[in-house]
Amino acid sequence: MAKQVFKRSKAxxxxxxxxxxxxxxxxxxxxxxxxxxxxxxxxxxxxxxPAGCAVLAYNYIDVDMGEAPHGRAVAVATxxxxxxxxxxxxxxxxxxxxxxxxxxxTIHAANRGERLSAIFVNxxxxxxxxxxxxxxxxxxxxxxxxxxxxxxxRDGFPVDxxxxxxxxxxxxxxxxTAVTSPKNIMKTKKAxxxxxxxxxxxxxxxxVEILSQCPINWKLSPVEACRRVEEEVVKTYPLGVIxxxxxxxx
Amino acid sequence: MTKQLMRGSHVIGEAAxxxxxxxxxxxxxxxxNELPEYMSKRFAEIEDATFxxxxxxxxxxxxxxxxxxxxxxxxTSSSSPGISLKQEGIxxxxxxxxPAVVVNIMRGGPGLGNIAPSQQDYFQATRGGGHGxxxxxxxxxxxxxxxxxxxxxxxxxxxxxxxPVILLGDGLMGQMMEPxxxxxxxxxxxxxxxxxxxxxxxxxxxxxxxSLHLDPLEMEQFNWKLARKxxxxxxxxxxxxxxxxxxxxxALVAFGTAARIAKGAVNRVRKAGLKAGxxxxxxxxxxxxxxxxALTRTIKNLLxxxxxxxxxxxxxxxxxxxxxxVHFHGRPGGIIPTPHDIGAAITKLIYRYELDD
Numbered sequence: 001m002a003k004q005v006f007k008r009s010k011a012x013x014x015x016x017x018x019x020x021x022x023x024x025x026x027x028x029x030x031x032x033x034x035x036x037x038x039x040x041x042x043x044x045x046x047x048x049x050p051a052g053c054a055v056l057a058y059n060y061i062d063v064d065m066g067e068a069p070h071g072r073a074v075a076v077a078t079x080x081x082x083x084x085x086x087x088x089x090x091x092x093x094x095x096x097x098x099x100x101x102x103x104x105x106t107i108h109a110a111n112r113g114e115r116l117s118a119i120f121v122n123x124x125x126x127x128x129x130x131x132x133x134x135x136x137x138x139x140x141x142x143x144x145x146x147x148x149x150x151x152x153x154r155d156g157f158p159v160d161x162x163x164x165x166x167x168x169x170x171x172x173x174x175x176x177t178a179v180t181s182p183k184n185i186m187k188t189k190k191a192x193x194x195x196x197x198x199x200x201x202x203x204x205x206x207x208v209e210i211l212s213q214c215p216i217n218w219k220l221s222p223v224e225a226c227r228r229v230e231e232e233v234v235k236t237y238p239l240g241v242i243x244x245x246x247x248x249x250x
Numbered sequence: 251m252t253k254q255l256m257r258g259s260h261v262i263g264e265a266a267x268x269x270x271x272x273x274x275x276x277x278x279x280x281x282x283n284e285l286p287e288y289m290s291k292r293f294a295e296i297e298d299a300t301f302x303x304x305x306x307x308x309x310x311x312x313x314x315x316x317x318x319x320x321x322x323x324x325x326t327s328s329s330s331p332g333i334s335l336k337q338e339g340i341x342x343x344x345x346x347x348x349p350a351v352v353v354n355i356m357r358g359g360p361g362l363g364n365i366a367p368s369q370q371d372y373f374q375a376t377r378g379g380g381h382g383x384x385x386x387x388x389x390x391x392x393x394x395x396x397x398x399x400x401x402x403x404x405x406x407x408x409x410x411x412x413x414p415v416i417l418l419g420d421g422l423m424g425q426m427m428e429p430x431x432x433x434x435x436x437x438x439x440x441x442x443x444x445x446x447x448x449x450x451x452x453x454x455x456x457x458x459x460x461s462l463h464l465d466p467l468e469m470e471q472f473n474w475k476l477a478r479k480x481x482x483x484x485x486x487x488x489x490x491x492x493x494x495x496x497x498x499x500x501a502l503v504a505f506g507t508a509a510r511i512a513k514g515a516v517n518r519v520r521k522a523g524l525k526a527g528x529x530x531x532x533x534x535x536x537x538x539x540x541x542x543x544a545l546t547r548t549i550k551n552l553l554x555x556x557x558x559x560x561x562x563x564x565x566x567x568x569x570x571x572x573x574x575x576v577h578f579h580g581r582p583g584g585i586i587p588t589p590h591d592i593g594a595a596i597t598k599l600i601y602r603y604e605l606d607d
Contacts, residue, residue: 044450048316058458064448066319067460069342072312075304079316079324080448082300083273087320087450105312108305 009033011042013062022222024179024212025053028121029060031179031189032090035196036063045088046080048073052094053127071102074109077116088199090117095136096126099161103135106165113170113204117195120161120207122237123214131217135159138236143217158236162209166243172204174242178211178234180226187239194246203246211237253429258419261394261430262353263288265401266325267296270438271351273317273324275302275310279332280365281421282355286327298438307332311339311352318348319459321447323405323438327353329421330371331362333379340414341380344476345461349408351401352386353417355424358584366584367421367507372561375416376535383473385480387415387487388534390505394428400532402433409442411483418534420557422507422586489532490541494520498527499605500596501545503566504555505531507586512555514589519596524606526596534562539569546573553577553599555592557585575603 008014012033017026036042042063049057051070058065068076073091081089098106098120109116125143126132132145136158140149150158165171173195177188188210195206211233213225220228256264263285266274274293276286286303293299300317304310310326317324328336333354343350356371358364375388387407389400397419404415448457463469491509494516495501504512509530516526529545529552531538546552552574554563559582567576579595581587600606 043452046320046448046450055462058456058460062451062456064451064457065460066316066448067342067346067458067462068312068315069338072308072315072339075309075312076316076319078302078309079273079275079313079318080320081316082302082313083317083320083322083324084449087448104305105309108309112302 009037011036011062013060015059017060018056019053020216022213022215022225023053024123024210025121027179027185028119028188028210028212029057031185031192032119033061034189035193038193039196041088041196044086045090048077048080048089048091050091050093050097052097054092054094054121055128057092071097071100072105073097073102074114074116074118075105078109078114081115085115088196090119090196092119093121094127095120095122095124095134099135099159103161106161107168110165110168110171110205110207113172115199115202116205117199118205118207119192120209121212122209123212124233125214125217127214127217136237138233160237162207162242165205165207168205170204171207171243172245173198173206174209176209176211176237176239176242178229178239180213180229198246209237211239253431255427255429256394257284257425257427258394258397259284259355259424260288261397262327262401262417263292264432265398266351266405267292268432268435269323269402269405270436270441271323271325271405272296272299272438273314273322274300274326275304275313276326276328277304277307277310277332279329281357281424282327282329282353284424285353285355307335308338311336314350315339315343315348318343318350319448321444321449323349323409325351325353327355329355329357330359333371333374337380340386341378341382341384342461343414344378344384344386345382346459347412348459349412350414351404351408351417352414353419356418356420358582364584365421367557367586368582368584369420369506369508369557369561370582371418372534372556372558375418376537376565384476385535387411387413387483388418389415390418390532390534391423392506392509392530394426394430397423398430398432407487411479413479418506420507484536487533488536488538488541490538491530491532493528493530495527495529495545495549498525498549500526500551500553500600501549502526502528502553502555502596503531503542503562504528505534505562508555508557511587511589512592515592515596518589518593524597524600526600531562537565537569539565542566542569543573546570550574551577551599551603551605553579553596555579558582
């Protein structure tokens with residue numbers, strides 16, 4: 001009899017992902033579900049999905065979910081967590097959501113050290129609306145609203161939200177990862193697990209920024225899109241731990 | 251219970267705490283700062299209560315949304331410009347059928363306006379205020395004691411119907427000190443259980459609270475569900491006060507602070523033998539239009555008085571149609587007329603139209 005080496009997480013619904021071929025969202029959803037299983041917290045976890053491609057995250061991740069207006073996920077999550085501190089609350093947000101329209105909410109939640117785990121998916125474009133420039137679009141990158149490429153003194157520089165959040169006194173753990181290879185995916189899972197653990201240990205705000213690929217809006221094949229993340233995107237957004245106060249606590 | 255002399259803003263805060271409110275988020279704006287200040291102090295005394303000074307009005311209303319999802323009675327407050335900022339969240343709260351209480355201590359507008367008492371947000375409050383064609387219940391207190399009863403009622407209505415409820419006061423209501431009595435505090439644990447809250451899928455299916463309905467047919471069905479709910483609210487929850495209307499030839503129609511002034515004016519002209527009375531909507535939405543129309547069987551002249559240049563007067567005209575002549579007297583911009591001013595307006599109308607014959 002064959003040995004089962006992989007199965008669907010209990011915290012993942014048996015639905016087929018609607019995401020485009022090669023998109024990173026489905027991998028990230030799976031990793032969150034696996035972490036919830038591993039930590040045994042499915043029955044006390046509440047998720048806050050965003051507006052954007054992952055607006056239907058609740059069709060996949062099988063925990064209580066409350067939808068937030070675009071950019072307000074950490075504010076909604078703050079309300080849930082403060083009202084019920086025994087719950088484990090995570091947000092799932094894209095780059096436009098967390099680093100443009102929701103910048104203020106995010107910085108202040110981090111600054112207050114809200115015990116939340118934010119999953120920040122950075123693919124450098126507004127995916128759902130058709131590939132417009134995001135706050136994290138690279139310099140020179142062509143999008144539907146930067147037809148000649150992003151110019152810094154016209155369109156602004158790529159925003160490094162994670163670095164900004166690292167400055168906030170209440171943030172406890174911030175790491176940037178990618179989902180381009182098995183190795184990177186395993187690192188991402190570890191980071192997500194740590195972000196949940198930091199919340200469970202009551203240490204402060206935790207965030208994992210995940211560089212993701214958007215082959216459709218980048219007009220690349222999935223393989224080329226992963227290569228672009230590893231060769232180009234990481235030059236602006238280097239992978240690794242950006243802040244970790246848990247070491248000091250140990 | 252003994253009477254206490256309290257400022258209106260503090261009365262709202264104390265009434266909220268006694269109604270079982272355990273979550274407040276807000277952002278400073280005049281003339282309602284005494285309310286968040288009171289909440290910060292009062293909630294520090296209650297173990298499971300949360301006060302957050304939010305980074306913005308947007309954040310505050312969204313925090314309230316989250317707390318409501320988690321099943322807690324939640325409130326935010328602001329004044330006119332801040333309420334505009336909250337409209338995004340109020341629309342989502344309506345779209346998710348969540349209970350929430352939003353206090354608007356109105357000031358003069360539009361724009362930054364001023365910090366003087368005004369009633370210029372009647373349209374915004376009674377027409378939903380944000381996008382998507384929803385309604386909010388709107389309660390208009392006119393005294394310190396009514397701040398107690400209507401604040402507490404706001405939480406009950408919000409829970410009963412799963413809807414945002416607006417407590418619509420103004421700078422004068424917020425600042426005015428009056429003796430009030432409070433009922434005993436409600437223990438939130440004794441409130442009816444909510445079977446829809448997000449509290450972790452323990453021994454049950456996971457839950458979703460969302461306002462997204464991508465399928466137009468599903469969205470339409472949800473809208474009709476809202477419409478039926480709003481019709482039920484109109485049927486059951488209309489509240490108003492009639493004052494000296496039995497023999498009146500002229501009825502003033504006014505709410506909130508304007509109604510307080512109007513009552514004084516009615517008392518003044520009555521002393522001079524003029525038969526004026528007051529019809530005071532307590533719920534602005536649902537508007538007591540049926541009751542107002544019934545009044546026109548005997549009273550053919552109405553004088554609408556508002557601290558704006560004419561908003562509720564549209565609802566009055568819609569309600570009475572051709573059954574009565576609707577006159578209007580308004581002072582926008584934060585002007586507070588005196589009972590003497592309104593008394594003069596009443597006197598002029600009664601003599602001009604020979605209503606006292």
